Amino acid sequence: MAAGARGVMIGRSIWQTADPAAMVEAMRQIVHEGRSADAVAGLTP
DSSP, rough: OOOOOOOOOOOHHHHSSSOOHHHHHHHHHHOOOOHOHHHHHHGOO
């Protein structure tokens, strides 16, 4: 995000996880709240 990304691309890496809703929530926090991947890592199984 710091490099200028404006959003995310969602594909099978999201939908094939054990908990897709948790993965989408983690991505939302990264994009809209500026959290880091390390900070949201605990949200996904």
